[in-house]
Amino acid sequence: MYNENIFHYLRTNKLPHIWCPGCAHGIITASILRGIDKLKLDKNKTSVISGIGCSGRTPGYLDMNTLHTTHGRSLTFATGIKFANPKLTVIDVMGDGDALAIGGNHFIHACRRNIDITAIIFNNNIYGMTGGQYSPTTPVNAYASTAPYGNVEPPFDIVKLATGAGATFVARGDAFHVALMDKIIEQAISHKGFSVVEIMATCPTQFGRRNKMKEPYQMLDFVANMAVSIKKWNEISEEEKEGKFPVGVFVDETRSEYCESYEENILKKVQRGEK
Amino acid sequence: MSTQKVLMGNHALSWGAVTSRVQVISAYPITPQTQVVELLSEMCTDGTLDAEFIKVESEHSAMAACIGASAAGARTFTATSAQGLALMHEMLHWAVGGRLPVVMGNINRAMAPPWTIWTEQTDSLSQRDTGWLQVYASSNQEVYDSVLMAYKIAENRKVSLPMMIVLDAFFLSHTSENVIMIDQNKADAYLPKYDPEFKLDVKNPHTFGGLTTPDWYMELRYNIQKGMDDSYQVIRDAQSEFKSVFGRDYGMVEEYKCEDADVILVGMATAASTGKESIDILRNKGVKAGLLRIRYFRPFPFEDVRRVLKNAKQILVLDRNLSPGLGGITFQEVKSAMYNEKNKPPIYGFIMGLGGRDITVESITNLFEHAKKNDPQDIIWMEVKK
Ligand code: SF4
DSSP states (O other): OOOGGGGGGBOGGGOSOOSOTTOTHHHHHHHHHHHHHHTTOOGGGEEEEEOSSGGGGGGGGBSSEEEEOOTTOHHHHHHHHHHHOTTSEEEEEEEHHIIIIITHHHHHHHHHHTOSEEEEEEEOSEETTTTOEEOTTOOTTOOBTTBTTOOOSOOOOHHHHHHHHTOSEEEEEESSOHHHHHHHHHHHHHSSSOEEEEEEOOOIIIIIGGGTOOSHHHHHHHHHHHEEEHHHHTTSOHHHHTTOEEEEEEEEOOOOOHHHHHIIIIIHHHHHTOO | OOOEEEEEHHHHHHHHHHHTTOOEEEEOOOTTTTHHHHHHHHHHHHTSSOOEEEEOSSHHHHHHHHHHHHHTTOOEEEEEEHHHHHHHHHHHHHHHHTTOOOEEEEEEOOOSSSOOOSOOSHHHHTTTTSOOEEEEOSSHHHHHHHHHHHHHHHHSTTTOOOEEEEEETTTTTTOEEEEEOOOHHHHHHHSOOOOOSSOOOSSSOOOSSOOOOTTTHHHHHHHHHHHHHHHHHHHHHHHHHHHHHHOOOOOSEEEESOTTOSEEEEEOHHHHHHHHHHHHHHHHTTOOEEEEEEOEEESOOHHHHHHHHTTOSEEEEEESOOBTTTBOHHHHHHHHHHTTOSSOOOEEEEEOOGGGOOOOHHHHHHHHHHHHHSOOOSOEEOSOOO
16 A cells, blocks of 8 residues: 555655544545655645644645635535636545535535536544544434434435436445545546545544544444445344444446536527527 | 632633523534534533523634524623634624623634634634724633623623633633632622613614614714723722622722832733732832733723822833734834823833733843833833844
8 A cells, every 4th residue: 555656645744644643634644645646646736625623634734736725615616626627636525524514515415416526425424633623424322412312313325426427427335435435536526527425533532532432443433344345234134223324336427527517508509609 | 707719710701601591502612612512512401500501513603603593682601712702703793782791701722723722812802893892801719700790791781791700721711719609699799680772672672783874873873882981980880789799899990009109011911910029029129010901801991090100200012912004003002092181191001912922930030121221112022032
């Protein structure tokens, strides 16, 4: 898995990063960089955007065109970037609170439009940076600083949400199964249209400590044991599915991409003087 | 004997809300505020506080939920900071237009980009035209006491406006101090149950926020200003009753060695309390220095400011905020307060400590040094790398 080339895409003078020891964010970032390297993307023609939260730090370490934007709004910035310069490869990294709470509205509309952006959600089930408040993906009964007796709100299923909202590539991976994560991310970046990748991440500091998994390996073990391939998922009983989640590619289809259909259906008509 | 607790500023806010028996709290996490509502959410669940805690998906929704709850007649509380406050902006106007006495803690944090979490007042001062009352604290005791007084003032039918209690990130929010707690029975006597003139009521339906034509909009704005005008007396009454019951004395401003002072420094929040130390040093050297700490920024304490400053020979204003294209925001207000006075002392506008850069006792004594040697200017940048 180790790949020297990823240093080419890092602002090494910004390292070491500020993520906690045992945090999955570094694992996911490296996976994104291996994807970029494998696809031989020109770093000057690649743009990585983020919102706020621990995931928001990611672009700061990447030697590309990067933007660290406001909480929940990164997809709107990314849409502007892609629309202004469709030649750029645009990757938007988000956290679960970022993408689905404060930014939920932007998320579903980006899916609906099918703009060619890759959205990678670092789902650690918690607001890590602000100290462990429950998020829209915190599992029921899990503990959080704002849920000292356990969370009662049902979480979002990101895969189903993105599928329902119209994303044309939807996949889920986890921070333990790195080979699968690499494959999914690479596929997502090369997909034309709006791609959503949910990575089940680990946050030993804010989620793990409150939920009897204070050691980083315990949290990694936890996601590793929960992840079930789609094929196996379709074979097991409902009871066996309890507390687990399927990983793999759920949606991979073609539909007209937003920038292209804007060009075809509006710009060209205007040029031809049609109304 | 009264109980004391060692509380950080954030928790002083939470306890202020508990003592005020708030009924609905709605909030979204943001550093450095989060601890305020974290403690409250715990207390709502373990029964310390009989209130509903609504966790929402953004600060905009947090303020919207407070507005809804307040319109339904509940005493509501929230807290935020910087970007969160900016996101609430539309709703801040709504609370004012709806005449809803929501009380909010705002932890002063500098605005992004670049991303930062340290203190500066530009976030709350850029909300100065929304119609919220604003009080700036310089100790955790003051934070705690201000919450109880805030409800008393905001809910007074003459005022009926929302109020913001503002404190510095980290210097207060995360610093622990001794806080004398208020006896709950006395608090209940001081602050009775919220009894709004108008509320959403199924038996007697009302509406808030309907469409208004040019025939009446202006009158409603006039009433908001009237609420602000009347609030001066309401604030004074709330403070003097507070003093007689709880013994602590607050004014719209705090004066420190101003009576005979030639040079008076004007500032707010913790930077101003640091300034007291500088005043003592200067006094020991024979300089007749004084300090005026502005507590209320809205309504602006024009009378107190004029009374204290009119005999000074020099006025130095310290701003930990910036309105680009203009300068320090407190400076602007102080200058306008003095414009119609017969004696107009020269006013110096200092910008210092942006983005949480430390303001030390020495940095404040340097302002006096500067004013001794230089003519007044509207914007004087101190300790900036140029
Ligand atoms: S708080 Fe959690 S998500 Fe944030 S850096 Fe630490 S381990 Fe990672």
